[in-house]
Amino acid sequence: MTSQVTGPAPASAPPPQSEPPTTHRSLLAELTMPLVLAAFATYLLVGMLSMSVPESVDFPGPRFFPAVVTAVIYALVIVEVLSILRHRSAARAPEGHPTTSAGSSAPASPAVDDAAPSVDDPGYEFVGADEPATPRFSWRSFAWVVGGFLVFALLLEFLGWIIGAAVLFWCVARGFGSTRPLFSLVVGLTVSSLAYIAFDMALGLSLPSGLLGGGF
Amino acid sequence: METLSLLLDGFAGALTLQNLFWVVLGCFLGTAVGVMPGLGSSMAVALLLPVTFALDPTAAFIMFSGVYFGGLFGDSTMGILMNTPGQASAIASTFEGHKMALTGRAPQALATAAIGAFIGGFVASVVVVFFAPFLAEFSTQFGPAEFLALALFAFVATSSVVTDSAVKGLLSLALGLGIAVVGIDSVTGIPRFTMNSPYLFDGISLVTVTVAVLALGEVIYFATTARFQSQGRMLKAQGRPWLSRKELREATPAWLRGTAIGLPFGVVPAGGAEIPTFLAFGAERKLDRRRRDPQFGKGAIRGLAAPEAAGNATTGMAMGALLALGLPISATAAIMLAAFRQYGLQPGPLLFERAPDLVWALLASFFIAMIVLLIINLPFAMVWAKLLLIPRPYLYAGITVFCGLGIYATSGSTFDLLMLLGVGLVGFLMRMHDYSLAPLIIGMVLGPLAETSLRDALISADGDASVLVSGPIVVVLYGVLLIVLLLTLRSKVTSRTRRDV
Incomplete structure (x- = not known):
């Protein structure tokens, strides 16, 4: 289960690849859940490969059901990632929505925040792209x-x-x-x-x- | 007549001073979490699950059912007063309920909701009492293929019917199924996905996952994001908290229609009370359009009465389905099913034979809970609204402490606390990205049943897959599943068009 416990880590990891910095952060944030799920499926896959099953076990053995689940997770993760990417390229057209400071009147004011808000906040902006007030995320x-x-x-x-x-x-x-x-x-x-x-x-x-x- | 005498025995069991205390406590807790936006009965049941192991099963289930029904009584209060429904089952009631409050009829709206919930729940309880034993009798014919069909039914229905995105719902379900396969394989005894760690041999505790996902993840989500979203202003409810004869005449048919719509959904695992509440609302709306003086949009009492009755009718029937078939239709019911298992009880046909005391005391306590809830909700809805005065930091800090308490008290290990945090973070991410959580819980509860049924069926048929779709019950189950899917597709389309009318 460590894959689950450490799963969320990629959210705070530094961006590994070269992409425009403004969109990259939110893409990474959007992909957090698919990444966690893919990591979990990989954990199941590794577990299945390393599992020792005696010959005598009848056909739908201990690997059968997990294999179905793993395959389903992989397939759905791909579908989800594709739909995120499609959604993003569709949303890219009307670009100029504000990236920060939408909820600056909230109690934990940005001035006190120890990390730079411009790096932290846009991460989850996409969540309610259509909502009037963009949700704020407080690290x-x-x-x-x-x-x-x-x-x-x-x-x-x-x-x-x-x-x-x-x-x-x-x-x-x-x-x-x-x-x-x-x-x-x-x-x-x-x-x-x-x-x-x-x-x-x-x-x-x-x-x-x-x-x-x-x-x- | 036998049923009646059994029920009377049940009342004798439920009306002891101790059990009455648990009913009342459950009703109070349920109403409280129902009233507060952001908390729901599933969270309350998840938090209570670990600590109730210190109680005897009857007391625990009586309290759980009080919480489950109480959540449905309380959830409409904030919907009516603030336009923020306490949980998803109150969304349909909020449309007309809040409009009633805006036109100065808040007390009547609250009364309509409470009476509606009472009627729906009471009728459902009566139906369950006479229907559940037959259902249990019927389900003795179920074999592995039937149980697999039932589990698949619950999987598909909960993950794709209720949620907005079927992909996310199914992913959530698959995650639940995946978590459930960790641990020693029940058929062959081979450890699976444990990394040879003794902590994982028993699998990942369902208690830990439910508390993590439904409570801790929610706390993190609320702390980091949701608390910055603006809240509506609360309206004051002043004036007569009862209904005039004219209002009663107006609301009564809607209560009854709502109940009728809600009842069948209790045995259909379509994710609880949301769909029937919307269907009831839609039906009333259609009827209203035909009247000479349409009320919808101006605070129609019928638009509030029907969904409230439907929601509690579904919940009541759901308890019947849980007891008789072992089939949970919502996250709350799934947690209760898990609780039954923790006590070594398996809901389903055998429960009525093996633990009749518990079953009948529980059924009797439904009636007691309804009456208690009507008493504490009808005149005191405004008192409950005062719960919003609890400062948010302390409320959520208390919830977090309770998470830690429950998990440490049941497992006594630091490992489980860390697991709680890890799964809680996943739950938080799911919440953040609009993944529905109920399929995860249902997948985890029913996953083992689905797996063993599938393997038993296949092994006894020498790997012949056609055994999975043979037999009348199986065919009917898959047929109903298809109909439910088509109906949802239709209701999703209509709900999309309904907005702009």
Whole structure:
């Protein structure tokens, strides 16, 4: 399953080929899903080739169904990519739509964004090409939410549920543009403690006590 | 008469203090997620799935059905007040519902929606009680070929009927099927696609995937993109929250017609309540055109009543199909099917014999849920609308914490949390690029069934593929599938032309 876990990486990878820079970024973004799917199909293909199946197994063996699925994914990915390309060349004609700054009035203002918005934003512009307001994409929020969850996942057993979940809560709230860090922390600690009481103590699920548990 | 006594036993089981608590809790949760735009009953059921393993099965399913129905009661509230439907099944109700609110009839619109949902759900529950045992009896004749046909039916219908782009729907489905084949092969015992990692021998947990795709991916999507989209302004609903006799006379036939349209769709795996709600809306619209004083476009009460009734009628029947056939017609139902399996129960013909207590208590709880939902929705719709006051950052932060809680509590491993994040990112990308998520869940739930049925059928026929299309039930199933596909094609064309009228 690593192909899935690492799948989204191409979205942030530097553009490998030479194409006009203005259109390249959004093409790459548009192709993210087909790329992820193709990567997954390749993972299945490699798995099928390396699978050792004894001779005695009857015809529709363990490879049969995955082979059908893999073939279907490859075929549909090709269809999808072709339709994206056709759509783009059709849309290229009325070019001059604005590439950035469509939603600059949003809470996370571009001035605070640590990465240059001109590089980040146009990536997902195409999503609603026909909509009046072009959707904005905030890498900053993405980093807070995904990074927060990553930290939570890796440190949960060390920090314990109450602290770990409060950190996660705080990071996600931050990612949603919460501007009151201290208050968020208090709310986060309350939520995580209540969850601990309700699910660990009352319902009997096991949550790690971590740092706090060691002290007592 | 036997059915009635079984149902009475069911009521005895459902009316214990503990089970009543779970019904009410489920109804409250369902209404809450239904009301809030961006959250839906499938997300709520996915989030609850891991934590309910601490409960006994009856309590868990009673709560799930409360959530499922509650979502359909709540989803129209924001559609009416803000023109932002809480989930897809409320889109059809939003057209005329919001117009009613704009002309100062918001409370009546809310009441129409709540009563419509009640009538649709109640009639469907009655039908299910008398119909499901027969359906279960009938499905005992199913062999591998029939189950394969049923699964294929669900695959094609959910991935191409509901979604805008059939290619994307099918890709989503194929991804679900692909995820489902990871793990030890159930027929031969050979590990597949595991990279010899013991973490993957049991396959990728369905719980992890559903929570990742329906909850975590949604949170990332909302944080990065959706929260920048402008929201409508909420209208205040003031005045009498009941219907005059004239309004009742106007709405009643529409409620009944909507229910009639919604019922058959509960056993057709066409992705849940969206299609019937649109069909009901379209039918009312056509009838309206023939009247001397057409109401559509000015806030027609019928245009709201019919889709609401249709949506809940479909959901009620869907629960019947799930119990009797093991056939999920929507993402929410698919998750519930997965929940049954986690408890070692297989919905379908045997469930009625093996776990009659659970089945009948669950069916009885449908009626209780309907009444509870009517009580908490009819007079208090405006109170529910206050849920929008919860600050978005905290709401979504809470959801994320709950994702982590559920997954860690069921698996106890960091690996599953990382898997949750990885699949969540894929779910986020799918959301970003308008891939429908329901086919993925349905593919993952029904994929193993389809695969083993296919292989069993082929192996027992020595590889003769004609066995897959022989037998009356199979032929009928494929025939109905064809009809459904043609009907959708037609309704898609008409829905495109409907916009500009």
